[in-house]
Amino acid sequence: MNATTLRLLVGGILLVVALAALPLLAIDIPGVLPGPTYTPGTLQLLAFALLIAALALSYRMMFGLAGLLSFGHALFFAAGAYGLAMTLEAFGPSDWPSPVVFVVSIGITLVLGLTLAATVGSLALRVTGISFAMVTLAFAQAGSVLIRRNPSGATGGDEGISLDTTHVPAELVGVVDTRNLYWTALGILVVVYLVVLWVEKSRAGHVAEAIRENELRVRVIGLRPYDVKLLVFIVASVLAAVAGMGYLLLQSGAAPRIATADFTLTLLVIVVLGGVGARWGAIVGGIVYTLLDQRLTALAGSDAIAALPDVLRVPLSEPLFILGTLFVLVVLFLPGGIAGLPGRLATGRKPHPVEPEEAVDA
């Protein structure tokens, strides 16, 4: 282990410890946070930001590492949330002790997520580039339709599904325990980060990177790009399902919104805003986005905006309009995203544009 790795490791541990200490402190950043960090409202928002960061991190592995532009990632997030909720409900009153049921439910949801990822991945990876994006979007749309259609009352339709707390440990239920949920979210982010790091440093990760740069060459060497891409797809999707389970516990329920195409596109916006070039870009993107979204919504309802003339008031009161425009500007003028900023400022040069996969159908 050389000095740089050691410094990164120590820095990472310190950062996690600092984040873990937040619920015990009373830090108040007016304008950014709705209240001091020990209050449940703020912790809820921060935990949500951490989960979105974990989700964005899993998406970055797919898009940034392997160059797979999936538009169906929300499907797996929703599968995690809805899967766990439905499994817990299916157990109902059970002879088993509650902790066992809880753990078994998580296990079942993971297996479900894995199966779904393997099925969708093996089908969608039969095409490449832009077609892959469209196909994953179609599958995600099917999931979204299923959830809304509410087959035999399993998903709750437009109402969403609420968490059946019978078998959920008491430490994770209720407003008073928001700090435990916050720590759970932080734990999920750390686990997702470690798995992503492990995959990226593994042999498969290097092959995935090579596929992103030039799939034909990888094929020529005698490796099978399909297998590696499928592996990355499955790992990223299962991680998304894990983040989805955290979301269910945090929100004590799931709404059909998380399965929509809009949510997937938002995820893409997060990753690109943060910068596909670096892992921390996705994390920063997820946190910045969540806080921005929350604050913009609050700002949109404020008196200052309401007093503006219509030409300014209408666009400014729509957070997605601001984010969409911001996104277009970042793609046009800041190809590295937020993560690319320090490098650009340091060297004054434009980083090489990211072009993970030539959109030529094989």
Add this chain to the structure above:
Amino acid sequence: MDTLVLLLVTGLGLGALYFLVASGLSLIYGLMGVLNFAHGAFLTIAAFLGWEAGRRISDGTWTGLAISAAVGILVGATVAVLTEVLVIRRLYERHIEQALVTVGISLAAVALFEGIWGTDPIYTDRPEWLTQTTEVLGARISNDRFLLIACAALVLGGIVLFLRRTRYGLIIRAGVENRHMVTALGIDVRRSFTLVFAIGGAAAGLGGVLASVYYGYVSAHLGSVLLIFAFIVTVIGGLGSLTGAAIASVLVAVLQQFANFFLGGTGDLVVVVLLAAVLLIRPRGLMGKAA
């Protein structure tokens, strides 16, 4: 029998809508490899402005509808050309980023439409004939289906004639086949790309006005819903193939109607199953070129 005819014609009407969106998508993709996520937004803005114009001049009459259609086509084409020239062209040859930019535009546009026209659907008035039905082989079919089918057939015919009979059409067809070769011959493909955007935008604009006739309302999400089916149609038909888009539009829409009727409202799911089947058997789509 009458049920079959009804489902078939209704499916054809819906397929007409899909085709109006998918034709532009497919041509744009075929020529430059750009997946245009903003295409749904072109459709929605054309539907809104077309509806506003038609309503103000003559509500619920044929004149009003004609004005709506004209405004819709014009708006669709203008917005599409502006998007291409101002945003997409700047990212020349960077396909993924071109697609990303259109994602941003579509998100921002839908939010803006919601800000201006609200989140609830706005119900539109139609000429009386369109609200009535005609009996065909014992099936009572809404007259608006015939209008949709006729318009889509006209657009298909028009685009095919344009592609086959004009010099620009020749360049576009050649560009879809092999863009680099056409560029090497000294022809600026980018200019025909703008033209394709205009055509695609115009078709989507007409689609928007017709969609508001078909559904009976205009809403900020009109385009997003149709766009996803247009994507599926484009993949099934084969990217870049106009004929493929036409065949797949009809196939998808008719299948959707039949599944909705006979298989308990599972139309949307059956379409995705069809997509999965096509991917398994023929990943390049029905009329797609071999690699």
